[in-house]
Structure formats: C-alpha cells, structure tokens
Amino acid sequence: MMDDGNAARYPTLRCIVIDREKTSLPPPPPPSTVGATIPHNENSTRAYAKRFRVFAFREFLLRTYFRPSSLSSSGGGNDGAAVVLDVAGGNGHLSWILRNADGINSIVVDPVRPKHDRLIKSMNFLIDHPDEAALRSVEGLPTHQPLARLMPSLIENCERRDDRGRPIMTSPSYMRIRVDSKLVAMLRKVIVDGPSSGGDDALRSWDAYWYNESVNSANVPEEDGKSFALSDDSQICDSRRALEVFRSVDLIVGFHPDQATEAIIDMALLLRVPFAVVPCCVFPSEFPERTLGGKRVRIYSELVEYLRTKHDGIRTTTLPFIATEFARKLVMYMLMEDFK
C-alpha cells in the first residue's frame, strides 16, 4: 500500500468490504420510488447519457472488488489503503467519485490532465437546489442524475468546507504518462526482475524513462523564458513516487481506455493484480502486430477475442446501459482468485 498521508481515510484491503454506513453504495430505494428504480439489475439496460456511463462502471467496481475476499488475497499487503489505478481516466470523473464518495484512493494515469470543474459545478448546483437534487436522485425517472444519488456520501465524507459552508472536494492524485508496452517493459525490469536486472541500474533507467515520458513541469521546455506551471499538488511527478504507486497498486481499471486497453491487461498480469477494463476502439493501424488465428485484429469483436487469449481467468460481463459503437459496455476483468 502507498501512504500518501490520507491512508486512514480510504478502505483498506481488509475493509475493501465497503460498508453501506460509510460509503455511497446506493441505499435501498425509498418506498415511493420502488418500481421506478433498477438497483443493481444487470439484466436491465439504461440509456445512460455519455457523461453518466462511468457511474455504471463505478457500481460494477464497488460490487465486484470492494467486498470481503474480493481483493483480500492481494499480494499488496494489508495495512494501508487500497490503491486503484484509473488508466486513461481522461477528465478523471471516475477517480473523483471513487475518492470523494467512496473514500477509495483512485489515481488517474493519462497523458491528459484531469479536470473536475464540471463535476464540482454540478455538485454545487445540487447542494444549492435540494428539491431538485432529491428529484434527480430517483433512478428510473428521465430526470435521474447519478451524481444526485451520491450527494449524501459526498457531503458526509468531505472534511473541508468553503466560506458558504459547501463541501470542498479532494482532487484525486494523477500521473501524466502513457500506459503502453514501453511502460510495461520498464515495470517488468524495475519491479518484477528487480535486482536480477541490475538493481540500481534498473532504478536509474526507470528514472530516465519517467523523466522522458511523463508530462510534468520538470520536463516541459520553457516558453518565452517562463516555465509552464504544469503540475499541482495532486500530480505525481517524482519518478520514485510514481514507482511506489505501481508497486503498491491493488486494482487497475480502464473505462473506454482507447490505446491503453491492451497495456492495462498486460500491466495487471505482470503485477498480478486484478483488473477491469471496458474496451472501446481498436486502432488497427496503431497495433499492426496484433493477430488472431494468423489474421490481423481489425474489429472490436476480434480485439475482445485477442485480449481474452491473454489469460484463461479473464471473465466478462456487461454494464447496464445501451451499447453503441461508441458506448461499448463489455467489461473484461479478473479477480485475485483468477490468478491461481
């Protein structure tokens, strides 16, 4: 586990049991809304708006991993907080929700810097309009907004308030780096092969790799004599701290992770940690080396089959929203027990 000073706030592996009292697992529906809600029904589908789909993935993650025994055999140790890597997290909504509503230390890994202003604006609107928030929290109604349902947990979990008494949320940590075959090869060298691949030499190559490949104020050239203020307190810039994150990760997730899809699975298999990925696009011209039965992987169904060949233990399920070409809903995932 990695201690970022907030460990006490997050669920530990042992309490990766998420307790309804302390988290935002959806509460039982109020009697007046029974029938309108679709709690955890994987056979039902919802026409989730694009920005809401990630909430369906969050529910899957909580149900699948944050229960007794689901991660408990992880080799990551048992005395700190669970670390989730949200690869290709984009604007970082998933990690923001996991961190603030569920108390999970989810770290975004994407070359792009996360932005939480839209979520914060929506949250403040709901705080200022409690009647509207109550209406929007009812699942099954056209007005449903998943964030509205999380408001009690967001408010209860927050430790700081602004001068209007509104909760101040915590930005999840993030690392600006591509997750690709190069990163996986470096992690193999420095974490898995470790001393056998040269000890200090391996660490030095890691440092060099990190400073060349990551996007942070230390490696972006100055422009007009001014250096870019590219990092903030939430960004993990230091190579050794970044390495510590990869060493201590307990779960790797990727929702529509574009070019990072295969590398997420490779990284999880390398580090022997559970993963859950929802593949989307194939990018055949960027990955000409992928083949299935001697033929190049070009379409989505072939990508899924290709990824499935990586480990016999890979499971699949679907998220409860209507799939389209751009809203893929198949989750490929493994639990700790699937590694045995």
Ligand SMILES: C[S@@+](CC[C@H](N)C(=O)[O-])C[C@H]1O[C@@H](n2cnc3c(N)ncnc32)[C@H](O)[C@@H]1O
């Ligand atoms: C379709 S967006 C999904 C973002 C987010 N998961 C969501 O659902 O809102 C794809 C994201 O993948 C990121 N990405 C693409 N290739 C990547 C790579 N090799 N490593 C990490 N992130 C990558 C992009 O920067 C982009 O933010």
